[in-house]
Amino acid sequence: MAQKNKLQFIILGLLNQQPLTGYDLTKAFDSEIGEFWQAQHSQIYPQLKRLESQGYITHEITISGEKLEKKLYHITPTGQALVRDWITTGTPELTASKDEFILKLYFVQTNQDPRLPEMLTEQLQLHTEKLAHLKMRLKTVFPTVTAQKVHYGHYLILQHALGREQYYVEWLQQTLAALPTV
Amino acid sequence: MAQKNKLQFIILGLLNQQPLTGYDLTKAFDSEIGEFWQAQHSQIYPQLKRLESQGYITHEITISGEKLEKKLYHITPTGQALVRDWITTGTPELTASKDEFILKLYFVQTNQDPRLPEMLTEQLQLHTEKLAHLKMRLKTVFPTVTAQKVHYGHYLILQHALGREQYYVEWLQQTLAALPTV
DNA sequence: TTAAAACGTGTTATTAATTACATGTTTTAA
DNA sequence: TTAAAACATGTAATTAATAACACGTTTTAA
Known part of the structure; x- marks a missing residue:
């Protein structure tokens, strides 16, 4: 019940700050975000597809150099609403850690x-x-x-x-x- | 790539202290152990089977009341050696947490x-x-x-x-x- | 005496997460 | 100029973990 799949919210939260590629998102988990959540690119790329098919994000293709295609993902208004909800809703779970x-x-x-x-x-x-x-x-x-x-x-x-x-x-x-x- | 499946070691570690049932092990994750590792009984029972098939533990059936069968698991010498190894081997990973x-x-x-x-x-x-x-x-x-x-x-x-x-x-x-x- | 809570053991289905496979481009520093 | 590092995007296979399904017994307190 209720809200699992927190990765989707984290991705939306990051895209809510600025448009990013899958690669950018992956890197975000190597730095400060990584202190509190982890995800690999093999989790991120499929999640981006799902979010797009649900209408929470869109992408624009930009060319880097001669022919390297980058997909720059943008959040949609629906996506923004979802992030807002996620943040506003209480967090009574006290995410248990492992050590x-x-x-x-x-x-x-x-x-x-x-x-x-x-x-x-x-x-x-x-x-x-x-x-x-x-x-x-x-x-x-x-x-x-x-x-x-x-x-x-x-x-x-x-x-x-x-x-x-x-x-x-x-x-x-x-x-x-x-x-x-x- | 070395040692994942930490649940097996935790179970062995607990059984190294005293014989326990699957139910007892499940409860252990509700108290102090649960502060640093979580596992449900649906993860524990299959793991017990695996450990037994590998010879790290054995079980003995005891009857509680009229007919309730309890499986009391015991660690074997091989199992004890495995726990010792796990504890003695370094822990360079710094298990990342989520919040x-x-x-x-x-x-x-x-x-x-x-x-x-x-x-x-x-x-x-x-x-x-x-x-x-x-x-x-x-x-x-x-x-x-x-x-x-x-x-x-x-x-x-x-x-x-x-x-x-x-x-x-x-x-x-x-x-x-x-x-x-x- | 009886209903609820706790005890007890399992499986199935689903989702989350990691690891490995797979491929190619661009930039940077030697 | 060239090799390595970083950039970039995906899929497949495997394992870990949670949630749900499923069933039965014993103890305890009302």
Whole structure:
């Protein structure tokens, strides 16, 4: 019941900002969007077809260089209405997340387990790198308060991802520090 | 391409602690495990069959009451080796999460958007409730430091979920507070 | 005593998502 | 000038996941 297939709304949301190609949309999932939703091009191209057949988007063909055809997708008024509805409608689901690493920890019975330091250290490094990357991105994309206002949603998403990562790093550090000394 | 199908490892991990029925396993995903992985019984029962055919688990039939047959699954030594491998092997993937609400925010162009207060308030309530629930659980399940050591993994998972939720609540509060006053 | 809730196990159908296959063009840097 | 990287668009095959269908038992509280 109700609203699944969130990919369609994300695509519409992106096209609501500006016309984009399937390739552009795919790339969007590699950057900030990818922090909160993932999709491959093999999911995106068929979805674009479906959205077009339903009248939510249209496309225009442009030629890049000599003969490379790009399909630039535009949102229609019906599509815009659909995005508006999606955003306005409540989100009571609390989309559950998955975390393989935390699950592995769950099966570690005791804080004496000799594998713990190595496991935690590996994650600490990974998450520290990611945190650094997000920090840099936030600083370069939104250097001023004015820049934050130009695309507030983008700012929010990056900043939320950063805070989430920050928590993860701190938690790993604390958990490591709390381990019994050998 | 290495190791997908993480459900199998989670099931094995749980059976490594104690023999369980399919129903028990299903319930495990309703509680603490569910914070970091989800699975329905329609995924679990077939997976149990597969694991058994591969020799990682076996089952024993017990009768509950007059005639209700329960299949109690046990892990085999091969299965135990598989769990050990899974835990010991590195986790370099950083399992990406999904969050529909944050995505909706992404498509809000400006902090002047009249829908923002309502959207954020709804989430604040949901996450505050969840946080309270996790706090209570942590307090009842692990009232003492000694209790934490009895099943350290369980403690870690609950405590991590709580911290994550805490961050989410604080972020929502800050974002709400930073909104321009009407 | 009886109805509801919880226990218990399965399958089928559908949809979502990933991986792999498949092909070609344009740009950029060595 | 040429090879690699990036651009660009699709389909097919497989696997993961959810929702729905289906059935029966035991326990518990009204």
